[in-house]
Amino acid sequence: MENKAEQKVLTDVVIRFCGDSGDGMQLTGTLFSNLSAILGNEIATFPDYPAEIRAPQGTIGGVSGFQVHVGTSIYTPGDEADVLVAMNPAALKVNAHVLKPLGVLIFDADSFDAKGLEKAGFLTDNPFAELKLSESIQLVPVPLSELTHASLKDSDMDNKSILRCKNMFALGLICWLFNRPLEQAVHFLGNKFGKKPDLLQANVKVVTDGFNYGHNLHLNVSTFTVGKSENLSKGTYTIISGNKATAWGLIAASQKSGRNLFLGSYPITPATDILHELAARKDMGVKAIQAEDEIAGICMALGASFAGDLAATSTSGPGISLKSEAIGLAVMAELPLVVIDVMRGGPSTGLPTKTEQTDLLQALYGRNGESPLVVMAASSPDDCFHYAFMAAKIALENMTPVILLTDAFIGNGSSLWKLPKLADLPAIHPNIAPDSLKGQFRASTRDEKTKVRYWAFPGMEGFMHRNGGLEKDYVRAGISTDGENHARMIATRAEKIAQIANVLPDMEIEGDESADLLVVGWGSTHGHLLNAVNTLNAEGKKTALLHFNYICPLPKNAHSLLRKYKKVVVCELNNGQFATFLRSQLPDVPFVQFNKMEGQPFKVSEIVEYLETL
Amino acid sequence: MFTAKDYKSDQYVRWCPGCGDHAIISSLQKAMAEIGIPPHQIAVISGIGCSSRIPYYLSPYGFHTIHGRGAAVATGVKVAHPELCVWQATGDGDCLAIGGNHFIHSVRRNVDLNVLLFNNQIYGLTKGQYSPTSAKGFVTKSSPFGTVERPFVPAELVFGAGGTFFARALDVDLETSKKIMIEAVKHKGTSILEFLVNCVIFNNGAHGWIASKEDRADRLIVLEDGKPMIFGKERNKGLVLDGWNLKVVTIGENGVREEDILIHDAKTVDYTLHQKLATMQGPDMPIAMGVIRAVPCESYDEAVQNQMEEVQSKSKIKSFDDLLNSLEHIEI
Numbered sequence: 001m002e003n004k005a006e007q008k009v010l011t012d013v014v015i016r017f018c019g020d021s022g023d024g025m026q027l028t029g030t031l032f033s034n035l036s037a038i039l040g041n042e043i044a045t046f047p048d049y050p051a052e053i054r055a056p057q058g059t060i061g062g063v064s065g066f067q068v069h070v071g072t073s074i075y076t077p078g079d080e081a082d083v084l085v086a087m088n089p090a091a092l093k094v095n096a097h098v099l100k101p102l103g104v105l106i107f108d109a110d111s112f113d114a115k116g117l118e119k120a121g122f123l124t125d126n127p128f129a130e131l132k133l134s135e136s137i138q139l140v141p142v143p144l145s146e147l148t149h150a151s152l153k154d155s156d157m158d159n160k161s162i163l164r165c166k167n168m169f170a171l172g173l174i175c176w177l178f179n180r181p182l183e184q185a186v187h188f189l190g191n192k193f194g195k196k197p198d199l200l201q202a203n204v205k206v207v208t209d210g211f212n213y214g215h216n217l218h219l220n221v222s223t224f225t226v227g228k229s230e231n232l233s234k235g236t237y238t239i240i241s242g243n244k245a246t247a248w249g250l251i252a253a254s255q256k257s258g259r260n261l262f263l264g265s266y267p268i269t270p271a272t273d274i275l276h277e278l279a280a281r282k283d284m285g286v287k288a289i290q291a292e293d294e295i296a297g298i299c300m301a302l303g304a305s306f307a308g309d310l311a312a313t314s315t316s317g318p319g320i321s322l323k324s325e326a327i328g329l330a331v332m333a334e335l336p337l338v339v340i341d342v343m344r345g346g347p348s349t350g351l352p353t354k355t356e357q358t359d360l361l362q363a364l365y366g367r368n369g370e371s372p373l374v375v376m377a378a379s380s381p382d383d384c385f386h387y388a389f390m391a392a393k394i395a396l397e398n399m400t401p402v403i404l405l406t407d408a409f410i411g412n413g414s415s416l417w418k419l420p421k422l423a424d425l426p427a428i429h430p431n432i433a434p435d436s437l438k439g440q441f442r443a444s445t446r447d448e449k450t451k452v453r454y455w456a457f458p459g460m461e462g463f464m465h466r467n468g469g470l471e472k473d474y475v476r477a478g479i480s481t482d483g484e485n486h487a488r489m490i491a492t493r494a495e496k497i498a499q500i501a502n503v504l505p506d507m508e509i510e511g512d513e514s515a516d517l518l519v520v521g522w523g524s525t526h527g528h529l530l531n532a533v534n535t536l537n538a539e540g541k542k543t544a545l546l547h548f549n550y551i552c553p554l555p556k557n558a559h560s561l562l563r564k565y566k567k568v569v570v571c572e573l574n575n576g577q578f579a580t581f582l583r584s585q586l587p588d589v590p591f592v593q594f595n596k597m598e599g600q601p602f603k604v605s606e607i608v609e610y611l612e613t614l
Numbered sequence: 615m616f617t618a619k620d621y622k623s624d625q626y627v628r629w630c631p632g633c634g635d636h637a638i639i640s641s642l643q644k645a646m647a648e649i650g651i652p653p654h655q656i657a658v659i660s661g662i663g664c665s666s667r668i669p670y671y672l673s674p675y676g677f678h679t680i681h682g683r684g685a686a687v688a689t690g691v692k693v694a695h696p697e698l699c700v701w702q703a704t705g706d707g708d709c710l711a712i713g714g715n716h717f718i719h720s721v722r723r724n725v726d727l728n729v730l731l732f733n734n735q736i737y738g739l740t741k742g743q744y745s746p747t748s749a750k751g752f753v754t755k756s757s758p759f760g761t762v763e764r765p766f767v768p769a770e771l772v773f774g775a776g777g778t779f780f781a782r783a784l785d786v787d788l789e790t791s792k793k794i795m796i797e798a799v800k801h802k803g804t805s806i807l808e809f810l811v812n813c814v815i816f817n818n819g820a821h822g823w824i825a826s827k828e829d830r831a832d833r834l835i836v837l838e839d840g841k842p843m844i845f846g847k848e849r850n851k852g853l854v855l856d857g858w859n860l861k862v863v864t865i866g867e868n869g870v871r872e873e874d875i876l877i878h879d880a881k882t883v884d885y886t887l888h889q890k891l892a893t894m895q896g897p898d899m900p901i902a903m904g905v906i907r908a909v910p911c912e913s914y915d916e917a918v919q920n921q922m923e924e925v926q927s928k929s930k931i932k933s934f935d936d937l938l939n940s941l942e943h944i945e946i
Binding site: 034037038040188191232233234235236237238239240248251252255260262264281282283284285287289291292293295296299300301302303304305306307308309311325326328329333416419420421422457458459460461462463464465466467468469470478479 | 623625652653654655656657659669670672673674675676677678679680683686687688689690691692693694695697698715716719918921922925926929931932933934935937938941942943944945946
């Protein structure tokens, strides 16, 4: 490469930071995302981390990555990286495949010694050749460890603490590479380390030296300027992860409905952050209880719901299996409950930190007996807020459990979120028993039109009743084993759920509505599918997209839209679960499937490639 | 003022004739009337089993949940709404087998629940299998050659889990039953009330040794805090410490005077003696009844509420808008 201070202006760029799980890659990536957003870029991030907390240093088992995509029209964290920052040979080995042929590889030259290469399982002293990296890749070796040492030589920090700051040197360098002003980085570091002035000072020193290193010295690469996005409407934004947005959606719903928020939960990857967020919100009156197990988590929530709270439980796949019986009780007792499943690779313990959409059929059908409930899914980190809010609204207004599906990809990923105004959010009217029912209320008393049971809870005088998991008499609510009554109750519970379709928004086609080919997706794949569909339309291949957030019941116009197209391809990160569900609803439509089960989100390119063959 | 009738529902009680549960619900309705909390401020939560049908037969709010999970549901009710009086009904199978985990954890947390543990040492609703409290060797349909497992002693689980309240009564002893129920409601924390219940169909006579009123006087001791541990038809038997163990003595014999008899201290934190009392067995020792342990301690629901109030008094975040303002803002 020629040594030229060339400036590239791009609409978007993807950077992946990778290193040991203790190298601070998540922090580095998060800080860079914040800096980009401040400058008016859209962002999407994707943390990709191992299940092990600290696998042996320098081995491929412990590699943690954080990918961020910044620029305009950002729907996904990106398929491939323009810039890869590798803190050691193992990190390079695991992540080399994401680097674009003309990309930039910045690596810590100090860690690419014989020992480091051996730990990562390289057989020769040329890892780049071994990985068959394209020769067009710009290699930027930086002695990060040595430079960080030099930067902090006057501090009284020990060797280990100094080395922990080398991620900041890399961040400084990247800030230079992408023309990010350092003042903002320093501001964010202040928020992070404000309570530890020594640590703050050290980090600021190293990030500054990293920036200056790129600026003053030897760097042999072109810098990038990523233009401001024109898509963003004016307003106040923040960067939010899906799990945090989910938690806050519930808090907003609690405020709007006037019901206290109660969470019963048990730690499980990748859902635990929802528990963390809500446990911290005592100031908002949230009661978040870490239960003794998954079953206790949902049962405590159901107890709180019985007592009149907006109740929720949060978990991931194995936890959903454990909660099945209690979800069935919520169906039978017709109590409001929000069940959040941040899906991960399964079955069993599966791939705890990786993403998948494989719990859909369990959410729809995974209970004994005829037990219909509402199933919905969020499609991006920021819209987790909206769908968590709507899940609570639907649960409270329709006296039903609602399963909200998110996944590791959007739960841990983050995006820009325009701050809402509480006043602008829709009202929530819990179906609380009216005074007119005082003295004659029973556990089965319901609105005969909507079939929604009325909610009365302890403390309300004149509404005492006995609820439970045994079948109730439709009229008198006492225990009933009568066959005809049972059939009537099953039909009633099903009709109640089916009628919720009446209040769901109509679906809209994205892409080219006049196409013959319809791409169908649900949940977290929206960004990838939209990108793919836009790409195809730009290439001249007409393609439409129908993306689902409400799955059971389906929005009312879903059936007619699905029947409008000659070819319908259902793309999902499982073996065809939504396709199976759709076939049961529309047996006349020949659904085609495109599936991926590698613990990773789709790549836009692989969807485009597949759709081009159709 | 309330009467026992105010706590009865309109449901027909479907327990077998002669079942000990009839006696307990009668004691409970009387106790509730005496305590005087209005029915609409009471929630009765149960799991699965014969005894767990009790909410249907009471007038307060009731929730008949799923097997073993009553403790967790009741915890949710009480933590969400500490102003309610919450009862939990459970049996030896529901509480100590499938619900064992929730049981020890609710006791450990000290949630303010009043737990009626109906111990008949048998699975009744599934028609006669051994339970975690059945004696070793017990022959049932699922143990045709006798069980080879050792039983739980509920009191030991309670003490081991850091329990603050344990009391016991025989189903047909209405007076003691009512008394311990009232004490349980007064106690702030998880109050475990073990009722020795007769299952007339599948385990008749399980507590036969103390079944008749005449036998009971000599074979039971009803403990009362601050009172000497005296029992017997003649009120002349008592308990003393003999080395590490409890021993029955007769007042007036071998120079034993009334002052020598141990005074019951239910409030002491050290449970060594409580455990010795709770594990006494015939024929050498009387079976201990009444409130064996009642140690004052902050309840979990109180602690949650107090912590919340403390955080709220210090936090600058008072509304959802404040919460949004606490985020890193990016103006575009």
